[in-house]
Amino acid sequence: MSRYLVLPKIGMNMEEGTIVEWLVKPGDQVTKDQLIVRAETDKAVQDIFATDTGTILRLLAQEGDTVKCQEPIAMLGEEGEMPEESAPAQKPGPLPEAPAPRGDRPRISPLAKKIAAENGLDPREIAPEQEGKRITKSDVLRELARKAPSAVPDSAGGRFVPYSAIRRATARHMTESAAQKPRVSLSVSVDCGAMIALRQRLMDKRRISYQEILAKACACALRDFPEMNAVTVPGGILVKEHIDISVAVDTERGLLVPVLRDVDRKGLFQLSEELTEIVERVRAGKYSGEDITGGSLTVTNLGMFGVESFDPILNAPECFILGVGCIKKSPVVLDDSIVIRPVMQISLSFDHAAFDGASAAKLLRAIHEYLEHPETMLA
Amino acid sequence: MSRKTVREALNAALDEEMRRDEHVIVMGCDVGLKGNPFGVTLGLAKKYGLDRVIDTPISEPAFTGMGVGAAATGMRPVVEIMFCDWVTLASDQIINMAAKMRYMFGGKVEMPLVIRVPMGAGGGQAAQHSQSLEAWFNHIPGLKIVAPYYPADCKGLLKAAIRDDNPVLFFENKRCYSVKDEVPDDEDWITPIGKARVVREGSQVTLVTYSSMVKVCLDAAQELADEGISCEVIDLRTLLPLDYETVIASLEKTGRIAVVHEAATRGGMGSDIVAELCERAFDLLDAPPLRVGALNVPLPYNESMEAAVLPDKENVKEAVYRLLSND
Incomplete structure (x- = not known):
């Protein structure tokens, strides 16, 4: 009697996975929780572990196939049982523990x-x-x-480029967020003089980027307003204990958002190390769902491209996202005289379903304060 | 070209081949003096003598066996089984002798034997005079099977069969003997064995058929065209070897297919063709391939009941509707 290994659901938002690489082949012996396959899910290439023990008789999903969670990906036999060459490669019906109704499988012609x-x-x-x-x-x-x-x-002379799994996930995520989240953006200008000076001083010891300083400022602000360190859940918000900040990273594979943990409690050097490490892994595709989920605020920075300001779409279920523009020398009125200062525009988009403008404004003001007076982040 | 009936076209094929090659002989019940019950061999005995157009005793195994022996020893016999139903009596000679000899003797023996098998129902001839048993022989390796409809193909394929060094079963439908059409007069013109022909082009459904059902399918296709449904009709002409290339090329276009024959549906040619298409062209199918054939019952003597058992234009149309229903 054959059993099946299924694609386990290993993230809240995971609905399906695309098989990237099989690490076992028919005839191989596998034990429960052994790493057997790598699959691309919403945003990550995940390590998938065997859901049962036995001999792989047949792989039911090939590399490149997209499989729904809890659907079988391999046929499993008893230890020592050999794969049967001519056995029909028929997928089984619903599995008892995770009923995927058979009616879910559409009637479709072979050609279609x-x-x-x-x-x-x-x-x-x-x-x-x-x-x-x-x-x-x-x-x-x-x-x-x-x-x-x-x-x-075809006459348009165009070329159809199908979405990759990451693109599809981003498309769905962004469309849903834009459609479902009433978003409002608040903007302020930040005098970056102190922040630049701080970075210069730290750079003598270790290379750090503005990303870590921005993430740290946001985390400190959330620490000041812990009720806003929250994500939306059906019917309410979930206030989180830890302050984890998502950082948007552009990769060859698409936009990915790794998460830095306990940002309020870590020093800038440590954050810098962790960010470098996680970005490297994300760029190489060697990350798991944990690396990219669980933040409560995202920092997205387009300053390096000369963008002055923008209103980003929320990274649901988060309630806040900070859009960061470039640092630009600008005329500023200071003590009734015009001086040239390095100025940066930041915009905080927030979910108006969860929070009101005044609350978000307070949070933005706190972020603004920490960025203009970064030494206060030590307090 | 001249206009000829199937009867005349078959007669012309036999006449031309007997004139062309003195090894060609005809044998069967009443083929000589009477010119066979359907007039197919009419005048041949007078022209070529009763030595070459041989009236045999009424024993299918005996005269089929004679044909096998004659073919193995250098003649090119054309044996006639008056009614397809009685081919059962000759089945040992056909299946165990004719189909096997070239193989068993390592190619040292040739088997240029043609067995003409008039088949088909209609007119209340009852259960033992109405059958179409071509599918039985489709199962036998070593045979070729043709079942043409048009007069030109009847002539061209009979000539090709006589010139072929392998045993060929030639199924002709009794009810089609009077079908009249243009037939090439050129004595060297033949229809190659193994080639189907698209007799009506269409884009939505492919109707694969042969023999008497070609006309039924064309009539159905015409009526369906008036309803805005475009059917392609393929006359297989040869059943073994079957021209899957032509069938699959059509399926590529339509994605929907029905095989139509007069023989009983169960275990008929349609079953085999549909199975082959599922293996070879599964990804081309946009609907389950269908078979249209006679009901799986002995053919009734009562003509109204006989008509109810045989497939007709309405059955073909129903199959097309079903193919397009996506049910």
Whole structure:
């Protein structure tokens, strides 16, 4: 009697995974919790561990296949049992512990299924022409035309580039956030003189970036207003004990947001080390879901591109995101005279469903204070 | 070109081949003096003598065996089984002798044997005079099977079969003997064995058929066209070896297919063709491939009941509707 290894759900938001690399092959002996496959999920390439013990009889998902959580990815036999060459590669129905209803598997013609697969389309996203009918080629083509209107007319001379798993996740995440979160942005200008001086002094000992200083300032501000160190959950907010700050990082694989832990309690050097290490891992794709989830505020910085200010979209379920512009020498009125100061625009976008403008303004003012007087972060 | 019936086209093929090659002989019940019950061999005995157009005793195993022996020893016999139903009597000679000899003797024996098998129901001939048993022989390695519909193909394939060094079963439908169409007069013109022909082009559903059902499918396709449904009709002409290339090329276009034949549906050619398509062209299927054939019952003598058992235009149309329903 064959059993199955399933793709476990290892993150709150994980719904599916794309098999990146199998680390075992048919005939291999696996034990429960052994690392067997690497799969790309919402935002991370995750290490996936065996959900059972036995001999791999057959891999049911190939590299590149996208599989729903709790769906089988390998057929498992008893220890010593050999893979049967001619056994039908049929996927089993629902598994008892995680019922994925059989009705969930759409009726789709082989031709339609093939075209959908070639275009990275999940058959579950395709509606038949009429409820209850089989999904056919024309239904797939209709869905493709709807999803990528520019990709269908070849005459436009364009080229269809399907979304990668990360792009799809970002697209879904951003669209949902923009549609569901009533977002308001507040902006202030920061005199960066003290912050630049601090960084210069620290740079004698170790290279640090403004990211760590920004993250630290946000964490200190959240420490001052602990009720805002929260994420949204259905029907309310969850106030967190630890102050963890997400930092947006541009990678070749797309936008990824690693999380620094307990930022309020760590020194800038330590934060710098941790950030360097995690960014390296994220860029190399060697990270897990834990590395990129659990923050309560995101810092996103486009200053290096000369962007002066912007209002970022919230990184749900977080309630705050700080958009950071470039530091630019600007005329500033100081003691009734115009002086040239290094000035940076920061914008705090917040979830107005969870917090009001006055609260967010207080938080932004605190961030502003810490950035203009970074020595107070020591207090 | 001249306009000929199937009967005349078959007669012309036999005539031309007998004139061309003196080794060609015809044998069967009533083929000589009477010119066979359907008039297919009419006039041949007069022209070539009763030595070459041989009236045999009424024993299918005996005269089929004679044909096997004659073919093995250098003649090119055309044996006639008057009604397909009685091919069962000759099955040992066909299956164990004709189909096997070239293989068992390492190619040292040739088997240029043609067995003409008039088949088909209609007109209330009852259960023992109405069957279409071509699928049985499709199961036998070592045979070729043709089942043409058009007069030109009947002539061209009979000539090709006579010139072939392998045993060929030639299924002709009794009800189609009077079908009339243009037939090439060129004596060297043949229809190659193993090639199907698209007889009507279409884009939504492929109807694969042969023999009497070609007409039924074309009629159905015409009526469906009036309803805005475009069907492609393929006349297989040869059943073994079957021209899957043409069938799959059509399926690539339509994604939907039905195989239509007069023979009983269960275990018929349709079953084999559908199975082969599922293996070879699964990813081209946009709907489950269907079979349209006779009901799985002995053919009734009563003509109304016989008509109810046989597939007709309405059955073909229903299959097309079903293919397009996505149910």
